[in-house]
Amino acid sequence: MNLDTLLRSEIQKSVLALFGQQVENFQLQPTNQEFEGSHTLVCFPLTKISKKNPEETAKAIGEYLVANSGIVSRFNVVKGFLNLVLGDSVWLQMLEAIYTNPSFGQLPDNGEEIMIEYSSPNTNKPLHLGHLRNNFLGWSVAEIYKANGYKVHKVQIINDRGIHICKSMAAWTLYGDGETPQTSGMKGDHLVGKYYVEFDKAYKAQVKALIEKGASEAEAEKQAPIMKLASEMLRKWEQKDSEVLQLWSMMNGWVYKGFNATYEKMGVDFDKLYYESDTYLLGKEEVMKGLEKGVFFKKEDGSVWVDLTGDGLDQKVLLRADGTSVYMTQDIGTAILRFRDFPKIGGQVYTVGNEQEYHFKVLFLILGKLGYEWAKRCYHLSYGMVDLPTGKMKSREGTVVDADDLIDEMVKEAEQQTRELGKVEDLTPQEARQLFEMIGLGALKFFLLKVDPKKRMLFDPNESIQLQGFTGPFIQYTHARIRAILRKAESLGITVAKEDFKVIKSLEPAEREVLQVLQTFEGKIKEAAREYAPSIVANLVYELAKEYNQFYQNIPIFNEADAGKLKGRIALSKAVADAIKKGMQLLGIQVPERM
RNA sequence: GGUCCGAUAGCUCAACUGGAUAGAGCAACAGCCUUCUAAGCUGUAGGUUCGGGGUUCGAGUCCCUGUCGGAUCACCA
Numbered sequence: 001m002n003l004d005t006l007l008r009s010e011i012q013k014s015v016l017a018l019f020g021q022q023v024e025n026f027q028l029q030p031t032n033q034e035f036e037g038s039h040t041l042v043c044f045p046l047t048k049i050s051k052k053n054p055e056e057t058a059k060a061i062g063e064y065l066v067a068n069s070g071i072v073s074r075f076n077v078v079k080g081f082l083n084l085v086l087g088d089s090v091w092l093q094m095l096e097a098i099y100t101n102p103s104f105g106q107l108p109d110n111g112e113e114i115m116i117e118y119s120s121p122n123t124n125k126p127l128h129l130g131h132l133r134n135n136f137l138g139w140s141v142a143e144i145y146k147a148n149g150y151k152v153h154k155v156q157i158i159n160d161r162g163i164h165i166c167k168s169m170a171a172w173t174l175y176g177d178g179e180t181p182q183t184s185g186m187k188g189d190h191l192v193g194k195y196y197v198e199f200d201k202a203y204k205a206q207v208k209a210l211i212e213k214g215a216s217e218a219e220a221e222k223q224a225p226i227m228k229l230a231s232e233m234l235r236k237w238e239q240k241d242s243e244v245l246q247l248w249s250m251m252n253g254w255v256y257k258g259f260n261a262t263y264e265k266m267g268v269d270f271d272k273l274y275y276e277s278d279t280y281l282l283g284k285e286e287v288m289k290g291l292e293k294g295v296f297f298k299k300e301d302g303s304v305w306v307d308l309t310g311d312g313l314d315q316k317v318l319l320r321a322d323g324t325s326v327y328m329t330q331d332i333g334t335a336i337l338r339f340r341d342f343p344k345i346g347g348q349v350y351t352v353g354n355e356q357e358y359h360f361k362v363l364f365l366i367l368g369k370l371g372y373e374w375a376k377r378c379y380h381l382s383y384g385m386v387d388l389p390t391g392k393m394k395s396r397e398g399t400v401v402d403a404d405d406l407i408d409e410m411v412k413e414a415e416q417q418t419r420e421l422g423k424v425e426d427l428t429p430q431e432a433r434q435l436f437e438m439i440g441l442g443a444l445k446f447f448l449l450k451v452d453p454k455k456r457m458l459f460d461p462n463e464s465i466q467l468q469g470f471t472g473p474f475i476q477y478t479h480a481r482i483r484a485i486l487r488k489a490e491s492l493g494i495t496v497a498k499e500d501f502k503v504i505k506s507l508e509p510a511e512r513e514v515l516q517v518l519q520t521f522e523g524k525i526k527e528a529a530r531e532y533a534p535s536i537v538a539n540l541v542y543e544l545a546k547e548y549n550q551f552y553q554n555i556p557i558f559n560e561a562d563a564g565k566l567k568g569r570i571a572l573s574k575a576v577a578d579a580i581k582k583g584m585q586l587l588g589i590q591v592p593e594r595m
Numbered sequence: 596g597g598u599c600c601g602a603u604a605g606c607u608c609a610a611c612u613g614g615a616u617a618g619a620g621c622a623a624c625a626g627c628c629u630u631c632u633a634a635g636c637u638g639u640a641g642g643u644u645c646g647g648g649g650u651u652c653g654a655g656u657c658c659c660u661g662u663c664g665g666a667u668c669a670c671c672a
Contacts, residue, residue, distance in 0.1 A: 032615065042614055044652060054652085080652085081615060122672070162672065276672095303670060312598085313668090320670040327672050357599070358667050384600085385666085392665095421634065439634090451608065456601075456665070463607065467634050469620040470608080477634045485631050520611090527611085539609070539619095546619085553627095553636040573631095595634075 003094055003519050004028065007039055007084070010069040014061050017068075019049045030516070036076055037083030038516050044080045054080025088507045091515050092568070096501040098518060098579075099571045105521055105582035110149035113344045116142045118351035119156040119268070123255045124164040125193035127262050129393065129401040129459060130353065133386050133448045135268045136588060138351035140449060140534035141381065143586045148529045153342055154271045157334055160252050161277045163234050168192045169247055170230040171199035181254050187261065187404065188254025202226045238324065265407050267441065267588055272341075274334055280325045283333025286370065287318045287325075295369045306366055316362055331363050332370075339374055347377035349532065354382040354454075381532045384456030386448075401459070411440035413465040414473070423595060435592055439473050442589040446472030449587050450538040470542055472589055475580060478545040479591040482577040485557060489570045492558075496571045503564035510551040511572055517544045521579050525586070534587055541583035548576045 008028060015023050027042040043058040050057040055077055062075035062082050074085040098104050118138020121127060127135075142152045172179070172195040181188045203226050210220035221227065236244040263269065287304055290296045296306050296318060304319040318329055338348060350360060360380035367375035386393070393400045415436040418424060424432045447464040451457045467473035489495075507515075521540065528536040557573070560566040581591050 027611095027614070029611065029614080034616085040615085044614075047652085079615065159672065164672070301670090305670095317670050322670085324670085326670065330672095353666095354600075355666055356672090359672095382600095387665095417634075423632085423634085454600085455608090458607065460607070463621070466621070469634095471620085471634085473634060474620095477632080481632055481635085488631060523611095535609095542619085549635060550637095552631080553633095556630060558631060594632080 002522075003086075003090070004039075004523070006071065007086075010065060010071065011041060011061065014064040014068070015046065015049065018060055018064055019046075019051075021049045023049065031083045035078060035081075035083045036074070037085045038512065039084045039086070041082040041084065042080065043082055047080075058082035088505075088512075091507055091512055092501055092504055094519055095515055095568070095571060095575065096498065098575045099496070099501075100498055104575070105525060105579060106147055107149045107522065107525070109151075112149070112346050113151045113153070113342065114145055114347055114349065115153040115155055115338060115342060115345045116145065116349045116351065117155050117157060118142075119263075119270075120159065120352065121156075121259065122159040122162075122164050123192070123252050124168045124196045126187070126189040126258065127403040129386050129403065129406060132266070132403050132406070132444070133383060133457075134351055134353070135263075135266060136445050136448050137381070137383055137453055137534060138349075139268045140537075140587050141349065141351070141529075141532050143588065144525060144528045144534065144537065147525050147582075147586055152271075153345065154269065155274060155338070156270050157274045157276060157279075160275050161237065161248075161280065163230060164196070165192075165248065165252065166230040166233040166237065167199040168195040169233055169244075169251055170226055171195040171202065172251065173229070173247070174202070174226065181257070187258040188256075189258030189262070190402075190404075191258075192251050192255050199226060199230070262403055262407075265404070265441075267590075274337070276330045276334070279333040279337055280330040281333070282337055283329040283331070284319065284323075284325050286332050286336060287329055290318075290366075290370050293370075306362075306369070308362060308365055311365055313358075313362060313365070316366075318366075328359070328363060328366070331359075332366060335363070335367055335378065336372070339372070347374065347379060349379045349381050351381045351383070354384055356380075357382055379532070381453065383453040386457055386459050389458065389460050401461075407441065407444065409461075410444045410465060411436050414440035414443065414467070417467055418595070435595060438590045438592055439467070439476060439595065442472035442476055442584075442591075443467060444472075445587055445589050446475070446538060449534045450542070452535045453533055472584075472587075473595075475541055475545045475584060476589070476591050477595055478549055479577055479580045479584075480593060480595040481552065482548070482573045482580075483593045485573050486570070486577065488558065494567065494570060496567045496574070500564065500567045501571070504568040505564065507568070508551075508555060510554055511569070514544070514547045514551050514572060514576060517547045518575060518579055521583070528586075537583050537586050541580055541587075544576060544579060544583070548573075 011026065011028070012023060015021065023046065026045065029040050029042065031037040031040045041058070041061065043054045043061070046057050047054055050060070052060070058077040058080060062077060062084070065072040065084065066075060071086055071090045072084050073087040076083050116138055119131065119135050121131060139154065142154045145152050175198055176195065179191065181191055184191055186194070203224055206224035206226060207220045210223055211217060215223060233244050237248060287296060291298060291304055296304050298304050301321040303317055303321040305315050305317055307315050309315065316328065317326060319325060335348065339345065352360065357380065364375050364378050367378065388399065388401065390399065418436060418439065427435065443465060450470065524536055524540040528534060555569070557566065557569045560569065584591050
């Protein structure tokens with residue numbers, strides 16, 4: 001039973017009985033704090049049907065609902081707003097329904113499948129703050145879809161080939177002196193990243209030197225020896241030169257090991273990995289097929305293009321004149337391969353930054369032109385960049401925030417603050433360690449997920465490690481407090497069964513307010529999937545925790561003499577703790593038993 | 596230059612898709628630990644929702660226009 005749907009149908013009945021017309025779309029919203037009631041019907045649009053002014057319309061519906069619905073106990077009218085007060089028995093029934101439903105927050109299996117891609121790093125440098133937003137977002141959206149009853153495939157595409165990795169390879173060959181993760185003690189991804197930076201340094205110096213000798217800029221950029229070496233390696237790679245391939249797979253191997261360690265720390269996982277080195281050839285094939293079908297065309301120099309001017313876009317290259325593939329070619333291949341691998345998926349979601357909006361618009365158009373009807377069920381989950389207080393992150397300028405460093409700092413900060421508060425006395429060292437990680441990572445994830453994904457956001461390190469207010473740790477703390485209550489109830493032998501709800505006579509306003517938020521939980525989970533927005537879940541969980549804390553602070557649970565009321569409060573607490581746990585799980589955040 | 600996105604309290608973000616006197620957190624100030632965890636709670640202060648027009652019972656939200664940010668328009672990925 002869903003309260004909103006029930007109330008809506010009662011309102012529909014009333015309008016039909018009073019004014020003789022069926023209404024479908026009318027606005028039912030939460031009542032403002034300052035007025036009595038929980039639900040408010042906006043009556044202005046109904047005046048056309050009622051032929052009365054808004055106040056009279058509201059009053060008539062209110063009276064009818066009190067007399068006939070059985071769920072509305074009182075009402076008041078302010079201007080055209082009809083504020084409804086539901087009977088306590090309605091709220092209690094709802095609490096009972098939630099409390100006795102072990103899978104509250106998990107909607108039934110709907111038989112649909114969906115694929116969600118996220119992360120998709122290049123293999124030439126370690127993960128950074130931008131990847132964190134990407135991974136947390138994609139992973140969370142996947143969990144939200146699972147909660148909506150979908151079967152979900154979490155995937156990533158690994159950018160393991162191309163000039164970028166050849167740059168690291170070139171620099172390592174020249175300056176590496178055989179350095180490995182083992183000999184250097186560096187994480188593999190960081191080691192490879194180091195040589196990417198080395199490449200850039202050497203390249204810039206060489207270009208500068210050439211220009212000083214009188215070369216033009218364009219010429220110098222092509223002639224720089226280290227760039228020539230990288231290009232040579234790319235060419236050899238495509239020709240499957242065994243020496244280059246060996247170096248390539250060794251260095252990529254280092255990177256994967258490093259990435260995996262980071263993913264593990266992040267609590268992010270994948271069901272299947274795709275590698276561009278496996279998909280770009282399929283992409284080429286598909287482009288050639290498209291060329292035969294006349295979907296694409298060839299220019300004089302041999303390059304292959306698609307003309308999207310009819311769709312308001314430009315012409316776009318799909319194969320270079322030398323026959324090698326570009327980014328778009330690979331993505332075409334990958335998309336097709338995925339639908340072959342998983343024929344039952346209804347669609348695919350790409351979690352990729354908004355600087356690639358144009359790219360995905362083009363990709364989906366091309367797939368449509370190639371005749372794949374699923375093209376229109378591909379969705380680019382486009383999220384905004386993460387800025388720093390100092391401005392944009394620029395890898396070339398060394399202003400990137402490294403993912404490993406950031407996570408370590410967050411955990412360290414969590415540890416420090418937790419120790420200062422003296423919360424670790426009864427914990428074993430392992431338990432304490434787990435708690436610090438839970439809090440540090442929880443703070444970070446919540447900070448990145450609470451903002452609407454579409455929006456560009458500011459990452460202020462000082463604010464992200466805050467543990468008070470609208471933060472992950474605040475919610476984790478609320479959960480821990482409730483668990484303490486439930487442990488106490490257990491030790492006192494207090495249990496709540498289905499029959500107990502009949503004994504509860506009334507509710508305090510603070511309890512109703514908690515229930516009012518709790519009641520919207522599943523609706524928000526649906527909305528979060530529809531909007532691809534974990535922020536909706538984050539906001540809801542925060543509001544729930546806040547509302548519960550008000551209740552907690554004002555009503556000492558175990559002082560209650562009335563056994564029914566006491567049990568009601570235990571049940572409410574349990575329901576809130578479970579919802580918090582479930583909601584946070586959708587964000588990838590664990591909640592502690594004590595903190 | 597074309598296209599797209601954004602601008603809300605000092606700062607970071609909300610606002611149920613057109614509804615009531617625009618809400619939270621942080622920062623500031625004032626209170627609350629003898630009862631379940633003060634990482635909490637209560638209160639005060641803080642707003643011309645970038646400017647200007649328009650649409651209607653009603654606009655932060657929709658339309659037009661201007662200003663300021665950002666992204667994109669590569670035989671890069």
